Amino acid sequence: MDSNNGLNQSTEPVMDYNNQVVTGPGSVNNQDGKDTRLTKRFIAGILIGFLASVLVVSTVVLYLLFVGKSAISPVLGLGGRSELISDETLNKIQALEDVIDTYYYKTDVDKQEEANGIYKGLMDSLGDPYSVYYTEEELDEMMNSTKGVYYGIGAYVSFDNTLNMARISGVMPGSPAEAAELCVDDIIYEINKESTQGLSLEEVVGRIKGEAGTTVHLTLVREGSADNVEVDVERAQIEVPTVSTEVFDNGIGYLKITEFDEVTYQQFVEGMAELRAENIEGLIIDLRSNPGGNLATVCDIARQLLPKGIIVYTEDRDGNREDYTCDGEHEIDIPVVVLVNQYSASASEILSGAIKDYGIGTLVGKTTYGKGIVQRIFDLRDGTAVKLTVSSYFTPNGINIHGVGIEPDVEVEYDAEAYAKDKTDTQLDKAKEVMMELLDK
Structure with a gap:
């Protein structure tokens, strides 16, 4: 999704969002030819410097939040002058503004944008790609992205930490991105003929939407293609189908979750009811390229699968712990296989991690992204807000998977x-094979 989500790795979306953005991540495989072409296009010093500045980016930008809008915390009673807000700091800011006003070669400088730059720079100084400042417009857009509807091209975008570039991590069925034949793992080299070098995941997504x-x-670098791929994609209103189902041979049910939005839990319940009506004997849950989403949503879904116990728990910097639990009343009673990949982040890791810890399912695919931290949105009382990392999360067995x-x-x-040749999905085929073994067929 064109997001931030993400995510909800946000993900386009990018949710980490989460949350979403849900946008995510990933190691690069089979990229020798493509990497060589990219390397020639970039200055090594810039590439290395930017790599050092990026800790971990998703989901799918993505934008991975673990909260809904109702959970935005107002910033109250924090008063007092800090060491940062000193006369020296204020004088220096004034001196910088005086230099800009006196010598900068343009005279139409937007003062509000200057102010936004100060706020964003303060958050950037934390060295945490998940802690960000939102203008009023950005906040509205991010919140709307968790509703399951947005305007874009219907592709999930994640950040490749090896290349320091955004890449396509998923394409929504029936979307403009699918019609334009965008492919998973396409590197987004330019947007409207402007390089994406140095852009954050959120900035890439913002330009696509x-x-x-x-x-x-879009100018894309595609594996197996000697030349860049140039394509025009018409934007549309995208109503995100976050859950899809299918029944395979031998009674194998398939349920794919693309992200954890507000609408996802109900879609999951309906999807499971459809599969149960077909008398499935085993369930494949596909969380590949899922950049994350809402914490409450993923916990609600987990309660339809897990035994009694902890789903996930969080700890803040002072060691305060919060448990999210399951009563076990709906523990799944058929074999489960979970598909994951390097773009599965945040909330999708909570679900897959819990399933693995409880031993109720087999994980198939690639190692997940590794986003084991939680963000909260703080309302600054003027229409703007900050998203701040406030705690780490742990799987039921006490494992923090961050990084x-x-x-x-x-x-x-x-x-x-x-897959491009004949739609062969090697990971899904392996998941079916594993399921057949579990069913002893």
């Missing part, structure tokens, strides 16, 4: 060329 009916031109990810029980590569 736009009003319905308008067009965005590490969750290893699958069965590792298998995704063959993008095979």
Whole structure:
């Protein structure tokens, strides 16, 4: 999704969002030819410097929040002058503004943008890509993205930490992105003929999104293609189907969750009811390229699958712990296989991590992204807000996967060329094979 989500790795979306953005991540495989072309296009010093500045970015920008709008915390009673807000600091800001006003070669400087730059710079100084300042417009856009409707091209965008570039991590069925034949793992080299070098995941997503009916031109680097791929994609209103289902042979049910939005829980319940009506004997849950989403949503879904116990718990900097639990009344009674990849982040890691810890399912695919931290949005009382990382989360077994990810029980590569050729999904095929073994068929 064109997001921030993300995510909800946000993800386009990018949710980490989460949250979403849900946008995510990922190591690069089979990229030798593509990496060589990219390396020639970038100054090594800039690439290395930017790599050092990026800790971990998602989901799918993505934008991975673990809260809904109702959970925005007003900033009250924090008063007092800090060491930062001193006469020296204020004088220096004034001196910088005087220099700009006197010598800058343009005279139409936007003072509000200057102020926004100060606020954003303060958050950037934390060195945490998930702690950000939102203008009023950005806050409204981010909150709307968690509703499951947005305006864009219908592609998930994640950040590749190896190349320091954004790449396509998923394409929504029936979307403009699918019609334009965008492919998973396409590197987004330019947007409207402007380089994406040095842009954050949120900035890339912001440039791709736009009003319905308008067009965005993308320049893509695609594995197996000697030349860049140039494509125009018409934006549209995207109503995000976050859950889809299918029944395979031998009674194998398939349920894919693309992100954890406000609408996702109900879609999950309806999807499971449809599969149960088909008398499925096993369930494949596909969380690949899921950049994350709302914490409450993923916990509600987990309560439809897990035994009694902890789903996830968080700890803040002072060691204060909060448990999210399951009563076990709806523990799943059929074999489960969970598909994950390097773009599965945040909330999707909470679900897959809990399933793995309780031993009720087998994980198949690639090691997940590794976003094990939680953000909260703080209302600044003027229409703006900050999203701040406030705690770490742990799987039921007490594992913090931040920067590490969750290893699958069965590792298998995704063959993008095979899928492009004849829709062969190597990871899904392996998941079916594992399920057949679990069913002893």
